[in-house]
Amino acid sequence: MDLASLNAFIAIAETGSFSLAGERLFLTQPAISKRIAGLEQQLKVRLFDRLGRVVSLTEAGRALLPRAYQILGVLDDTRRALTNLNGEISGRLTLATSHHIGLHRLPPLLRAFTRAYPQVALDIQFLDSEVAYEEVLHGRAELAVITLAPQTREPVRAVAVWDDPLDFVAAPEHPLAANGPITLKDVAKHPAVFPGGNTFTHHIVRRLFEAQGLTPNIGMSTNYLETIKMMVSIGLAWSVLPRTMLDEQVARLPLEGIQLRRQLGYILHSERTLSNAARAFMTLLDAQADLAPAAAKQLP
Template sequence: MDWAGLNAFVAVADHGGFSAAAEQLHLTQPAVSKRIALLEESLQARLFDRLGRQVVLTEAGRLLLPRARQMLAEAESARRALQDLGQDIGGRLSLATSHHVGLHRLPALLRRFTALHPRAALDIRFMDSERAYAQVLHGDVELAVTTLGPTEAPLQATAVWDDPLRFAVAPDHPLARPAKVSLADIAAHPAVLPDPGTFTHRIVAETFARRGLSLRLRMTTNYLETIKMMVSVGLAWSALPQTMVDAQVQVLHVPGVQLSRKLGYVVHGGRTLSRAAQAFVGLLRTEADTTGGGDT
């Protein structure tokens, strides 16, 4: 298989042109063009239409792209496995995580991992949980440590931490005065939450929907620190992770209502993890045993 040609093909498709792909691959543009030409010749199919400076995939190119991604991911997995054989754990651990998990759950684990495996290089990418799932699915990272949502094969999710969510407002917010409030009381005030497509937003919205209530959103943002700031100055209520609750906000007592989400890790069930990734998963499993997490 022409791995160099496939790599160039995916780069051109991802970056929308030969020049950008050449820059990403640290090659000259003619070198990238030659690789694409050889790949097209070997496949006996035109993969791109060149419309002036614009490059678009042909029907054959669109058919090849997901398969090329999968083949390159499998080749990288094989390379890592062979490289690690008989060696101390080294290489690169590619990990996607959300900002919240990265700030509040991973630091201690990362310290332990680097102390145990100083030769391993960390490639940590911060992103929304939903995007982290996609990165694992496409082989861009080996695993994600993030908020867990609905998971389908070939992805496999393992819960590590329970993450309770608390309804929170500013100490001088009208909802802070009563000793107890209902979901209907809360729904009458504007909220600030993560984007509607996020796992956390769905948990909160479904809790209200089950009571026939809808949310009044002042705004959405996926940065929990921003959400907490807006809550603390009285602009809205939110459902904050327990780990973020402090004197800046007041937790509401809502009888009969408990919100919680699962945090954990996601891997691709069809790919071989590098030894570095296996070692980190081992630490996560130990953490799950300690905290009571389990398979989801």
């Protein structure tokens, strides 16, 4: 079975488009179509239904997809295992991370890593934490440094590195910031700007409101915390931000008895062989976690 054709098959299955798959693999659409035609001829089944511009997997395609991931995963695993034998820390390290962590947590570690291991080519992908999780799960990234889910299931393993307290914030002139101690019920009456509904942070905050039988008034959403901070600072809404982002542009709301936090850390696929480069980067992350022992624990 041709591995290039399997890569094309996976790209189409994930993007739902021959043209988008071609862009991902730097191939023309006719070249992508030729690879799929060859694969279908070899397997003697149709893998995609093409109805106008809509491309969907057939039953045979759905059966092949997990096996295609497995085949390519085993090949990558074997390649890494053989490369590791020489003990060198070199090659390419594909690292996924969220925009916030990539901007505010990783720069010192990346600087130290590139100085210590100049032979490693870093491929850093800035993705939402939830998307980065899928990249690790399907073997497209060796490591992801992200906001950790409350629970992580095998074959993905999570290791906490940073404890990240979250604070309710508003513009300094916002009514919520000027009335002294307030309750969650008071906050729920005002418009909010939240991270997208698919994010781990959104679920953490929403569960807090639901526990008190409340529904936040979410008027806007974006996955970029810097954009949320800007919207809050000009008085459009309140929100929840990492404490590390607070400055004079926003005011911490005086909500008594409420403490929100999330864990930031890294995830890996427990059934895959890691490259020497990935292991070296994990050592740096673990050393960072050792600076805050309470956060340095493996999550369930």
